[in-house]
Amino acid sequence: MQHDRYSTRLQANQRLYQVVARQIARMIEEKARDKNWRMPSERELAEELGVSRPVIREAVIALEMRGIVEVKGRAGIVVLPARVSQVSFELPETDIGPGPFELLEARLAIEASAAALAAERATSYDLLVLEECIAQMEQETNVVLLQEKGDRDFHMTIARMTGNAIIVSMIEALWAQRDESVMWKKLHEHIHAESVRPLWIGDHHAILSALRMRSPDAAYRAMARHIRNVINELLEADERGRFAPEGSSYEDAPR
Structure with missing residues (x-):
């Protein structure tokens, strides 16, 4: 209470x-x-x-x-x-800027709706660009999560697919705030990239599949699921570390 x-x-x-x-x-x-x-x-x-x-x-x-x-x-x-x-x-x-979960909440509201709009306007070229973004993500195995270019390009491509300049500027601003946030960097110290990257890449494949179907509802749900997965991982990563035996690394913690 x-x-x-x-x-x-x-x-x-x-x-x-x-x-x-x-x-x-x-x-x-x-x-x-x-x-x-x-x-x-x-x-x-x-x-x-x-x-x-x-x-x-x-x-x-x-x-x-x-x-x-x-x-x-x-x-x-x-x-x-x-x-x-x-x-x-x-x-x-x-003021050290917006909180990481505040940013993710805004992304959930804006990017899920943007994905739905993009599904209605997707071209074959757009889908090819998204495929290339995912391929780049799969190759960035030695890149820090916050510095993955393929991930950012994927989301910004979907923003541009809406054909709405205001939506593009809003999503660009959210990603810029994320990149500049010292709180994001601090929070990501607790994330084990190798354990979450396959999940997040799978989320991007699901978003692309929904866009291929030209289904606004499916695209909305897939994008929302991805961002919620990010939120959940950021919340749970630190707790998993707390259950690791003393002297062990985060990689040894149960997942």
């Missing part, structure tokens, strides 16, 4: 994860003298603060980047020595 002391009220020009990060920092400060207190898990924090787990994950990343907490394998969220009371998430200069 949501705790009144930490109730979430989003003010104008504030990002939700910043509000939640400030609440968690306040919680840490208040409990600092209690030797029996432990940092709640992400699921427990989500229930207590009345927000989703993606928002909690973004807030934890923000706190981690400020040296207040650290995510340590099976130990979960560990509080580090810090002057928590001086942490601010309100001033413009402290």
Whole structure:
């Protein structure tokens, strides 16, 4: 149940994860003298603060980047020595950009609809270009996930297939924000590329199949499924690492 002391009220020009990060920092400060207190898990924090787990994950990343907490394998969220009371998430200069899940939520809304529109307007040439994008993704086995050109080209090709310049500019802006986001880079440190790349490439094949059928509904569902798979992997990767035996690598964690 949501705790009144930490109730979430989003003010104008504030990002939700910043509000939640400030609440968690306040919680840490208040409990600092209690030797029996432990940092709640992400699921427990989500229930207590009345927000989703993606928002909690973004807030934890923000706190981690400020040296207040650290995510340590099976130990979960560990509080580090810090002057928590001086942490601010309100001033413009402290804004580290949109949260990764905020960006993915926007992509889900826009790119799924764009795929549906693209299915109605797809040409044989467009489909060939998408095939080449997937082939490039399959060859980029030694490339960091955030730097895969084939993936970006695939999604931007679908955007251009809509024939709508506004949709293209919106999707370009979302990808540009992703590329510039320090939070994206921090979150992806917990992702094991070799375990997720086959799933995500399979998602792209499914999107292409739906576009070949010229089915707006199928294209919408395939794109939405892909982005939800990305969201789920980003949420679960860190938890999998926590169940790995001490001294083992992420690759050894159960999947």
